[in-house]
Amino acid sequence: MFLEILISALLVIGGIFGAVGSYGLVKLPDPMTRLHAPTKAATLGVGSVLVASLLWFGFFNEQSSWHELLIILFIFLTAPITGLMIAKSHIHRSWQWHELPKPKPDENWATCAPDREEPEAEHQKALG
Numbered sequence: 001m002f003l004e005i006l007i008s009a010l011l012v013i014g015g016i017f018g019a020v021g022s023y024g025l026v027k028l029p030d031p032m033t034r035l036h037a038p039t040k041a042a043t044l045g046v047g048s049v050l051v052a053s054l055l056w057f058g059f060f061n062e063q064s065s066w067h068e069l070l071i072i073l074f075i076f077l078t079a080p081i082t083g084l085m086i087a088k089s090h091i092h093r094s095w096q097w098h099e100l101p102k103p104k105p106d107e108n109w110a111t112c113a114p115d116r117e118e119p120e121a122e123h124q125k126a127l128g
Contacts, residue, residue, distance in 0.1 A: 003059055010052035017045030031090050039083035047072055 024037025054068040091100075103109055 003055065007052045007055050010048045010055070014045045014048030014052065017041045017048060019045075021045060031094075032087065035083055035086055035090075039079050043075055043079045046075055050075075 018041075021037045021040070021042030024041060025034055028034040028037060050068045050072045054065070054072075057068070058064040100109060
């Protein structure tokens with residue numbers, strides 16, 4: 001009885017996280033804020049549903065399945081890296097050097113170099 005309630009609660013929590021993540025992906029104003037919805041809320045939602053599936057197969061099925069555990073590990077390892085890569089590509093394509101926050105003294109941004117030309121200058125140079 002307790003296990004069934006726990007599995008049901010995990011499924012409901014996963015559904016709520018998934019709905020909040022989907023809503024944030026659609027309704028948040030810019031790409032950098034929209035990035036947090038699927039990488040945070042939806043990841044927790046999918047993780048919760050997979051934990052519920054792992055518990056159900058482990059206790060109520062004749063044989064347990066470890067596929068869910070491997071999927072959970074894969075999602076929790078790849079979602080932050082994917083979010084980081086999307087954020088870096090957004091910085092490269094949309095931000096100028098002077099718009100970035102100032103780094104600490106004697107440090108620099110790994111994503112954007114100070115000698116990077118403005119996109120208009122690069123375009124004009126390419127046109128000749």
